[in-house]
Amino acid sequence: MMATGAATARTSLDRALAETFPVDVLVEGEQVTAAHLDAVRGVEGVSLATPVTAAPVRLGSGTSAAEVEVLGIDPASAVEVVRDQALFTDLDDDVLLLGDKVAETAGLANGQDVTMSTPDARVSRTVVVVPAGTLALATAATLDELSPGAPVVEVWARLADDVPAAEQVREVQDAVVEASDGAVPYVTGLAAERQIYAEVIDTLLAIVIGLLGVAVLIALVGVANTLSLSVIERRHEHALLRAVGLTRSQLRGTLMVEGALIALVGTALGAVLGMLYGWAGSAVLLGATGDVTPAVPWLHLGAVAVVALVAGLGASVLPARSAVRTPPVAALAA
Structure with a gap:
């Protein structure tokens, strides 16, 4: 249950952060120079950095028009630099990507054609609404057509997956x-924030693993008690089997199979109920903050199944030893 809840929380949190903060590192200022861009690209651990231009654009016409700052970026770089690539896959020269909040404020819907105008030019684009808050994004070519020479105001950077985010963000800050x-541009390390949340979840999960170890010990005693009682109750049956040719090793194997079945049935029931309760608990706790994405911790479930199987086999050792050490004649006479 706890492993499922932790995995669901991590998946939902990563998705929410990827939608709200789509890039790992954001460098922004009134004027971001080519030297700043080169400095970011030169930091070890930065896999991609791309410039972003900006210009005030009027969306629509008449009294319903809305003034929005539209960002311009190369569409191929946009897809590669963000964590949630599905956000920007529709971006091309005929499209204006609008975050859901800015689209609602501007009164625009997905698939609607909108006129984009500046004092220099006017173009028409198709609106594509994405879950990106107040973001308004067009291609660099579109923005250059509307506002030639639009300044670079941001640099979006993506970090490699195998680097410590907090340390890399500090190195980017120093390089900038x-x-x-x-004036020094402001550096925002969104990857470091994601890492902090992931570390909190990992700490909670480590505590859960410790509790799971205690639960395994308790279950080990329970399975051993169950097998011990079954050995006592079936002394006649075991003695009869021994009398007709069942060997000691075969009797041990029978009890080991029984212990493994008890452990695996309990594990299967616990896994199914645990996942259901984990999803339900995550929906209750995280539902108010946004959409919850159910996740299955396959690695932890596999580890639990292996531990349970070993525990079931281990719990059969003492009952099997008691069963095989009792002479068949004595067991039949009991």
Whole structure:
């Protein structure tokens, strides 16, 4: 249950952060220079960095028009730099991507054609609504057509998956400071925030694993008691089997199979109920913060099944030893 809840929380949190903060590192300022871009790209651990331009754009016409700052980015780089690539797969020169919040504020719907205008030009694009809050995004070519020479105001960077996020964000900050000649752009390390949440969940999961170890010990005693009682209750049956040719090793094997079946049946029931309760608990606790994405911790479930099987086999050792040490004649006479 706890492993399922932790996996669901992590998946839902990663999805929410990927939608709200789609990039690992964001460098933003009134004027981000080429030196800043080169400095970010030069940091070890940064797999991709791309410039983002911006310009104020009027969406629509008449009294219903809305003033929105639209960002411009190369569509191929946009897909590669974000964590949730599905956000920007529809971006091309004929599309204006709008976050759900800005689309609602501007009164625009998915698939609707909208006029984008600036003092320099006017173009028409198709609106695609994505779960990205207040983001308004077009291609760099579209923004250059609307506002030639639009300044670079942001750099989006993606970190490699195998690097410590917090340390890499600090290195990006240091590199940006060194490359600055005047105002220093602000560096936001969204990857570090994701890492903090992941560490909290990992700590809770480690506590759960410790509790699971205690539960395994308790279950081990329970399975051993169950097998011991079955050995006592079936002394006649075991003695009869021994009398007709069942060997000691075969009797041990029979009790080992019984112990394994008890453990695996209990594990299967516990896994199914645990996943259901884990999903339900996550929905109750996290449902108010956004959409909950159910997840199955296959690795933990596999580990639990292996431990349960070993525990079931181990619990059969003492009852089997008691069964095989009792002479068949004595057991029949009992």
